[in-house]
Amino acid sequence: MKSRILRTLPREKAFYFFTSIGNYTGESATSLKEFTDKINEVNVKSLEFHFYRGDFEKWTAEVLEDKELAEQIGTLRKMSPIGENLKNGLNRILIRRYSRLRSTLYF
Amino acid sequence: MKFKNNTVALDVTDLKILNALQENARQTYTAIGKSLGIAHSTVYDRIKRMERHGIIKEYTAVIDAEKAGAKNIIAIMTIFTDPKESDNVAEKLCQAPQILEVYTSLSEELLIIAKVVAENQESLHGFIASSVAPLPGVLRIRTSMITKKFKETRFSIANNPKQLTFIKEKSNK
Secondary structure, three states: OHHHHOOOOOHHHOEEEEEEOOEEEEEEEOOHHHHHHHHHHOOHHHHHHHHHHOHHHHHHHHOOOOHHHHHHHHHHHOOOOOHHHHHHHHHHHHHHHHHHHHHHHOO | OEEEOOEEEOOHHHHHHHHHHHHOOOOOHHHHHHHHOOOHHHHHHHHHHHHHOOOOOOOOOOOOOOOOOOOOEEEEEEEEEOOOOHHHHHHHHHHOOOEEEEEEEEOOOEEEEEEEEEOOHHHHHHHHHHHHOOOOOEEEEEEEEOOOOOOOOOOOHHHOHHHHHHHHHHHHO
C-alpha cells in the first residue's frame, strides 16, 4: 500500500494547478514526490484556491489513495492558514509524509 | 454561379438569394422571387445548386437559450499550446460536446480560442481540469466567463458589402 501511494500516475490522473475557475497555471504533479515539490513552486494564489475547495484532500484520498495524508491536510484547513503560512503548513505535512513513506518502504 | 479553380463564384442574384434566406430561411421560393423580381423556378434552381455545392450548409433555428429556460454559463478559453501539438489539441477539443467553437490564432504565441458551455462554474472547472489541461501540448489556460451579451450575429453576405459591390460591378460590365 505504501509503495502504491508513491507510484507515478498517468497524465490524466495528475493534479493540475489552477489559480481560479478555468485558469490553469501549466503546473501539474503525477506523484506524491512531484506534488510535494510543486507546492513549493506554484503561486500561493493557486494553493489557496485548491486548499479551500478541498481539492488537495480529494486528490490525495481518491487518486493517490492516501487517506492519512488527506486527513492531515483537512486538519490544517481547520486552522484557516493563508499565504506563506499555508505554503509552509502544506510543505511540512507533505515532506513529513513523503519521508515517512520512503523510510518505511525499505524496512 | 461559375466555377474557377474548384471554387464557386457567385453572381449578384445568388448573393441576393442568400441574403434573403439569411433574413428568413422559411420564406417560399415565390416570395423570394417576388422580392428580387425573378422567377420562382430560378430561385429554386439556384438554391438547389448552392445546397449541392455546400454553399448553403443547413437550415436551422436560432434559439434564445435563456428564454428557453437554460441556465448554462458560457466561457471563452484561451489555451496556450506547444506549436507542435496545437492541431491535435484543437481536434481533441472539437470532439467534446461542451465545446461550441474552436479557433487557432497566432499572436506572440500560438493560441487556441474555444467557446465552452457548462451547467455551472463547478462543472466548467471540472471539464477544463479533467479534459483540457491533461491534453498533451497544453501549456496553460486562461478562461473568461461571459457575463453579458451585447451582440451576436452570424456572418451574413449582406455584411460583406465590398464583395457584393465587386460582383455587382462585374455583372454590370
